[in-house]
Amino acid sequence: MESKSENKGIWKYGDKWEKELLLLKSIIDKTELTETTKWGGPVYVYEKKNVIGLGGFKDYFAIWFFNGVFLKDEKKKLINAQENLTKSLRQWRFTSKEEINEKEVLKYIFEAIQNEKLGKVIKPSKKEAIVSEILDKEMAQNPALKEAFQKFSPYKQYEFLEYIETAKQEKTKLSRIEKVVPMILANVGLNDKYR
Structure with a gap:
C-alpha cells in the first residue's frame, strides 16, 4: 500500500x-x-x-x-x-x-x-542590473565614453544597456553600440527626443 x-x-x-x-x-x-x-x-x-x-x-x-x-x-x-x-x-x-x-x-x-x-505588495525589486560586455569593452578602450556614460542618471544608463542587450544577435548589438556611442558622447539620452 x-x-x-x-x-x-x-x-x-x-x-x-x-x-x-x-x-x-x-x-x-x-x-x-x-x-x-x-x-x-x-x-x-x-x-x-x-x-x-x-x-x-x-x-x-x-x-x-x-x-x-x-x-x-x-x-x-x-x-x-x-x-x-x-x-x-x-x-x-x-x-x-x-x-x-x-x-x-x-x-x-x-x-x-x-x-x-489595500493592494500592499512588494513591487519587484529594482530592475536587475544589466551588464553589457560590449559596452564595457568600448568604454575600456575609450575613457571619454566611460566618463560621458557615468554622467547619465542610473535610469538613462539602464535604458542604454537594455537597448544594447535586448538585441538577440551579436551583430545587432554591435550596430546598436555604433548608434549609441555618439549619443553618449554628446550627452544625449537614448529616449531624450521623446521626453
Whole structure:
C-alpha cells in the first residue's frame, strides 16, 4: 500500500500535526478567505490572491503570510524563513495546540486581508542590473565614453544597456553600440527626443 505522504512536497509532515492544522483551519474559516490547494497544501486566497498558507513540518507547523512583511507583528511572532531570499513571506510557527491563540491569530489574518485589499505588495525589486560586455569593452578602450556614460542618471544608463542587450544577435548589438556611442558622447539620452 502506498503511503499517502509520498507526494506532499513541503506538506509531508501534515499528518503529524493533523489536529493542530484542523484547529487553525477552523479559525481561518471565520474569515472571508477562500481555501484552495496549491503546492500540495491549503492556501487561503482573497480575490484569487494568496494571503496565507498552512503547513506541517518536521519540528513545527506554521501559518505563512504571503505578504507578511507588511504585518505590524506587534507580538513578534513572525519569522522570515530565508533571510535575504524571501522578501514578503513570513511564517508564524507553532509547536503545540496550546500555542494557538485564536484572537491573536485572527488579528494577524484580518490585518493580512486588509493589506491585500489595500493592494500592499512588494513591487519587484529594482530592475536587475544589466551588464553589457560590449559596452564595457568600448568604454575600456575609450575613457571619454566611460566618463560621458557615468554622467547619465542610473535610469538613462539602464535604458542604454537594455537597448544594447535586448538585441538577440551579436551583430545587432554591435550596430546598436555604433548608434549609441555618439549619443553618449554628446550627452544625449537614448529616449531624450521623446521626453
